[in-house]
Amino acid sequence: MTREMTHDGPDADHRLDGMAQGVLGRGEPRPEGALKVTGRAVYTGDQQAPGMVHGALVRATITRGRVTTLNSATVLEMPGVLAVIDDPRLVRFSGQGATTKPPKADAAGVVYHGQPIALVVAETLEQARHAALRLTVDYAEEPGAVTGPEDPAAEVELPQKKQSETGAPDAALEAADTVIDRIYRTASMSSAPMEPHASLAEWQGGKLVLHSTLQMLASAQGQVAAALGIEPEDIRILAPHVGGGFGSKLGISPETVAAAIAAQQMRRPVSVVCTRPQSMETTSRRSETLQRIQMGADDEGRLTMIGHEALVSNLPGQKFSEPVQQATHFTYEAAHRRVVHRVARVHRLVAASVRAPGEAVGATAFECAMDELADKLGLCPVALRLRNIPKVEPGTGRPFSSHKLAEALTEGARRFGWEHRHASPRARREGEWWIGMGMSSLVRVNTVMEAKARVSLSLDGTALVETDMTDIGTGSYAILSQIAAEMLGLPMGSVETVLGDTDLPASSGSGGSFGAASTGSAVYLACLELRSRLAEAMGCPEPELTLKDGHAIHDNRKVPLSTLMGGAAMQAEGHLIPGEAEDKARQATWGAAFAEVGVNAITGEIRVRRMLGTFAIGRVLNAQTARSQALGGMIWGIGMALTEELVHDARDGHIVNRDLAEYHVPVNADVPALEVHFLEERDDWAPMQAKGIGELGICGAGAAIVNAVHNACGVRVRSLPMTVDKVLAGLVEAEADQG
Amino acid sequence: MHVTLTINDTKHSLDLDPRTTLLDAIRSHAGLTGTKKGCDHGQCGACTVMVNGRRINSCLSLAVMHDGDAVTTIEGLGTPEALSPLQAAFLETDGFQCGYCTPGQICSATAMLEEIRAGWPSHVSETLDGPALPTEAEIAERMSGNLCRCSAYPNIVAAIRLAAAEREDAA
Incomplete structure (x- = not known):
C-alpha cells in the first residue's frame, strides 16, 4: 500500500x-x-570480487581532434595486460544530475585536454597503471580550440530563459544618488570529494551489477542504461557509503561506463578507480564566472536598480550553465532590474553542479557588491540589507514561503558582536596584523x-x-x-x-x-x-x-x-x-555569515580568526548533522574566498593543478572556531516543514571574508580566490594612497 | 617479492609486485580496506597508518620497504563494539561526515597525541623544548596533513581534545 x-x-x-x-x-x-x-x-573502491581485474583510464593529450590510432600492440605485450578498450560507447565526461540522459559518448572524439579516451585492463592495478602510462596515441588535431571564456574567439550564447529585464534599468541607474558598477571574478573550481570516483562492474547473466560512487542512483541507472544500450531493469547499482560528492557524483562518470564495458568484454569483474588527477580532470567542474554587478540606490540606501550580468563557460552543446543569478531575482527589492546571462563555449572539462550551483558564486559576488554600496553610502552593511528586504517576490509578486533574512541578520550581528566593528578600514591593528570584520547574507533556493x-x-x-x-x-x-x-x-x-x-x-x-x-x-x-x-x-x-x-x-x-x-x-x-x-510560493533558505579576519600588513597573508553563521532552514531534523552541514558550507566559503582555483593552461585548457597538493582545499589550520546558530522555524510550504541545509553555508560566506579583509586593511579584491599576490598588490596601493 | 608485515598483531606473508605501495598491500593483499586511498601522492592523509608506532602516509611507501615492520591500521584501534577513545570521541562530536578521511584522521590523531606527549614541538609551539599541549591551535596545526573535504575540522579538533582530556583525567 x-x-x-x-x-x-x-x-x-x-x-x-x-x-x-x-x-x-x-x-x-x-x-x-x-x-x-x-x-x-565499505566504499566502492573497497569492494573486491573473485576474479576481479583492474582498469586504468587513458587521457587525451590534445585539446581538440580525434584519436586516429591507439598503439595497443606494445602494451598488450606487457605482463598481465588483458585488453585496451576503445569502445565507441565510452563517455567523455560526467553526466549532469537528475537526468537519465547520459553524458556524450565517443571518447575518440576529443573535446578537452585530459578527456578519457581508452581503458587499459590488466590482472593487477600496478600492471594496468603502468600500461596506461605506456600507451602511445596518434591524433588528428583540429584547430580552433578555445581554452578560455574571455578568448575573443569564444562563441558566446545568451540562453533566452536566463535573460530578464524589469522597468527601465538604465534610466534608473542614471537617476540614482549612489551607483556601484563593478566586475567580479570567481575561479573554476573542483568538487574534490575525498573518495575518488570509482566503479566495480560485474555481469551476472544478462544483468549488470555496478558498485559506483554516485549521489543519485535512480537517474544514474537510466544514464548507464542509455550509455550501454540496455534496459534500466537490467542494471543494479549499489552505493551504501559514498565518500563525499559535492555535485561531482550526481551523474555517471567515464569510469562507470568503462568498467561496465570492460566487464562485459572480459567476462570478469572489472574495478576502475580514478587516480586523484583523473577524479579531478575527467568528471566535472564549477565554471569560472565573470560578473558585472550594477546597483543604484537612493540617499537612504534603498535599491532602485539591480543589474547582474554573468559570463560562464561550458563545452559546446552542453545545456547546463552555472545559474549565477538564481537568487538575484528575489533576494533584494528594486523596481528596475536586469539579468544578463552569457555562456562561452570553451574546450575545458565539462561544467556542472558543484555544491550550490548558482548562489555559491552569484550570491558571493553580489554580497561583495552590497558591501561596496554600504561603504559608499556610509551605511552599516547589516542596515543596508535590512532596508532592502522585499515583502513579496520581486517581479512575480508571489509570497515567500517563509522569510527569515532579517532575523538571521540581526541575530547574527548580536551574537557575533558586530557592534564592535570599526566602520572605516585600517582602524584596528595588532602587531603586524590588520583586523577587520565583514558580513554577508546567505540565500539558497529550496526545492523538493x-x-x-x-x-x-x-x-x-x-x-x-x-x-x-x-x-x-x-x-x-x-x-x-x-x-x-x-x-x-x-x-x-x-x-x-x-x-x-x-x-x-x-x-x-x-x-x-x-x-x-x-x-x-x-x-x-x-x-x-x-x-x-x-x-x-x-x-x-x-x-x-x-x-x-x-x-x-x-x-x-x-x-x-x-x-x-x-x-x-x-x-x-x-x-x-x-x-x-x-509555483505558488518562492521558497528559499536564509541566513547570514559574519567573519573576523587578520591581514598581515607585510606579507598579505589572510587568517580567518572566527566566523559565525545563522541559518533558517525550516524544521531542523538532526541538530548535529545539520550543524556539520552548516560548518562544511561555511568552510567551503573560506576555500572559495582564499584558496580554491582550478588553473587552466591558457594554451590548451588543461587543468594544471589537478591534485590535492596544488588545488588548495581548506585544511584544519585554515579553519578557526566557527559558530552555528539555527533560527528554528516551520516552513508550511515545505513538506515536514523542513528545508535543505547542505548548501546554504557556501551561498555568501566567502563574501563575509572578502568584506572583512576590506574592513581590516582597505583592500578590495574582486577576483577570487584572494591569494596573497592580489592582497599584497592592494596593500602597496593602499600605502601609496595614504602617502 | 616476498614481504612479511605484521598488521594489527597478525603476521601477513605476502608475495608482491615490487611496485606495490604499503597502502595497496594493506588494502588489496591483506584485505584490510579501512585504510583509504584519497590521492595516492601523500597529499591528503586518508591512507595514514602507524608503522612501528609512528604515523606515515602509506601511499608514499613501497611495501617492500617495510619487511618485518609492525603496522597498525584503523581496524587495529578498535571495533564497532569496542571503540578506541578517539573513535568514540569522533562519533560523539560528529568528527566526520562522509567518513572517507576518517580512518586516516583517527590513526593520525592517535599517533599525534603520542607526539605531543613526547614533547615534540610543532610550527605553532611557543618553544622548541617546552612541554607540548593539546590546544586547539596545536591540534589544528598537527592535523593539517589530513584533509577533510566535508570540512568537519571543528568537530575533529573537538573530538581530539575530548579524547586527550579523558586520557588526562584517567592518568
Whole structure:
C-alpha cells in the first residue's frame, strides 16, 4: 500500500510536532558512525570480487581532434595486460544530475585536454597503471580550440530563459544618488570529494551489477542504461557509503561506463578507480564566472536598480550553465532590474553542479557588491540589507514561503558582536596584523524532488526503512531513522535504515539540498500509512493515536505494537510528488555569515580568526548533522574566498593543478572556531516543514571574508580566490594612497 | 617479492609486485580496506597508518620497504563494539561526515597525541623544548596533513581534545 502526496500547497498541520517519541531534531549520532570510525564501512573502491581485474583510464593529450590510432600492440605485450578498450560507447565526461540522459559518448572524439579516451585492463592495478602510462596515441588535431571564456574567439550564447529585464534599468541607474558598477571574478573550481570516483562492474547473466560512487542512483541507472544500450531493469547499482560528492557524483562518470564495458568484454569483474588527477580532470567542474554587478540606490540606501550580468563557460552543446543569478531575482527589492546571462563555449572539462550551483558564486559576488554600496553610502552593511528586504517576490509578486533574512541578520550581528566593528578600514591593528570584520547574507533556493521509500514494521518491535537514497556524509542514515522512529514511536535503536541500492524504492538521491526533505517526506508518508492501519486496529482516528516506545496509546489504553499488529508484519510505501507548491510560493533558505579576519600588513597573508553563521532552514531534523552541514558550507566559503582555483593552461585548457597538493582545499589550520546558530522555524510550504541545509553555508560566506579583509586593511579584491599576490598588490596601493 | 608485515598483531606473508605501495598491500593483499586511498601522492592523509608506532602516509611507501615492520591500521584501534577513545570521541562530536578521511584522521590523531606527549614541538609551539599541549591551535596545526573535504575540522579538533582530556583525567 502506497501513501502518495502531491506537494501542492502549504501544510499547517505540523504532524511531526505532535508525535511523542521525541527523537526528531535531536542531535542523534549517525547510526553508521561506528562503522565509519572503525574502518568497517565499505566504499566502492573497497569492494573486491573473485576474479576481479583492474582498469586504468587513458587521457587525451590534445585539446581538440580525434584519436586516429591507439598503439595497443606494445602494451598488450606487457605482463598481465588483458585488453585496451576503445569502445565507441565510452563517455567523455560526467553526466549532469537528475537526468537519465547520459553524458556524450565517443571518447575518440576529443573535446578537452585530459578527456578519457581508452581503458587499459590488466590482472593487477600496478600492471594496468603502468600500461596506461605506456600507451602511445596518434591524433588528428583540429584547430580552433578555445581554452578560455574571455578568448575573443569564444562563441558566446545568451540562453533566452536566463535573460530578464524589469522597468527601465538604465534610466534608473542614471537617476540614482549612489551607483556601484563593478566586475567580479570567481575561479573554476573542483568538487574534490575525498573518495575518488570509482566503479566495480560485474555481469551476472544478462544483468549488470555496478558498485559506483554516485549521489543519485535512480537517474544514474537510466544514464548507464542509455550509455550501454540496455534496459534500466537490467542494471543494479549499489552505493551504501559514498565518500563525499559535492555535485561531482550526481551523474555517471567515464569510469562507470568503462568498467561496465570492460566487464562485459572480459567476462570478469572489472574495478576502475580514478587516480586523484583523473577524479579531478575527467568528471566535472564549477565554471569560472565573470560578473558585472550594477546597483543604484537612493540617499537612504534603498535599491532602485539591480543589474547582474554573468559570463560562464561550458563545452559546446552542453545545456547546463552555472545559474549565477538564481537568487538575484528575489533576494533584494528594486523596481528596475536586469539579468544578463552569457555562456562561452570553451574546450575545458565539462561544467556542472558543484555544491550550490548558482548562489555559491552569484550570491558571493553580489554580497561583495552590497558591501561596496554600504561603504559608499556610509551605511552599516547589516542596515543596508535590512532596508532592502522585499515583502513579496520581486517581479512575480508571489509570497515567500517563509522569510527569515532579517532575523538571521540581526541575530547574527548580536551574537557575533558586530557592534564592535570599526566602520572605516585600517582602524584596528595588532602587531603586524590588520583586523577587520565583514558580513554577508546567505540565500539558497529550496526545492523538493520526487521520492519513494518503504517502511516495514516487524512483530519484534523494529522498523526497517528502505530506499535507494544515498548518504554522502549528509546524515541520511540518521535523519531517515529519526523520522521513522518519531512517527512510529520507536527508540532509535529499533529502526534500521538501508540505503544505496536501486532494487529499493527510488528516492530523490542526494544533491541540491533536496535530499532530506524529499526522501524524508517519503519515509514520513509511509509511516503515516502504517499509523493509519495501527489506528484502525486501535479503534481510534489516526491523529489521536499516540505511539511511544513500541506502544500504542489512546484513551487510557496502552497496547504493545505487536499485539495491535495482529500477528502480521506491516509494510507501506511513501511517495512524494512535487506539485504546484513550487509555483505558488518562492521558497528559499536564509541566513547570514559574519567573519573576523587578520591581514598581515607585510606579507598579505589572510587568517580567518572566527566566523559565525545563522541559518533558517525550516524544521531542523538532526541538530548535529545539520550543524556539520552548516560548518562544511561555511568552510567551503573560506576555500572559495582564499584558496580554491582550478588553473587552466591558457594554451590548451588543461587543468594544471589537478591534485590535492596544488588545488588548495581548506585544511584544519585554515579553519578557526566557527559558530552555528539555527533560527528554528516551520516552513508550511515545505513538506515536514523542513528545508535543505547542505548548501546554504557556501551561498555568501566567502563574501563575509572578502568584506572583512576590506574592513581590516582597505583592500578590495574582486577576483577570487584572494591569494596573497592580489592582497599584497592592494596593500602597496593602499600605502601609496595614504602617502 | 616476498614481504612479511605484521598488521594489527597478525603476521601477513605476502608475495608482491615490487611496485606495490604499503597502502595497496594493506588494502588489496591483506584485505584490510579501512585504510583509504584519497590521492595516492601523500597529499591528503586518508591512507595514514602507524608503522612501528609512528604515523606515515602509506601511499608514499613501497611495501617492500617495510619487511618485518609492525603496522597498525584503523581496524587495529578498535571495533564497532569496542571503540578506541578517539573513535568514540569522533562519533560523539560528529568528527566526520562522509567518513572517507576518517580512518586516516583517527590513526593520525592517535599517533599525534603520542607526539605531543613526547614533547615534540610543532610550527605553532611557543618553544622548541617546552612541554607540548593539546590546544586547539596545536591540534589544528598537527592535523593539517589530513584533509577533510566535508570540512568537519571543528568537530575533529573537538573530538581530539575530548579524547586527550579523558586520557588526562584517567592518568
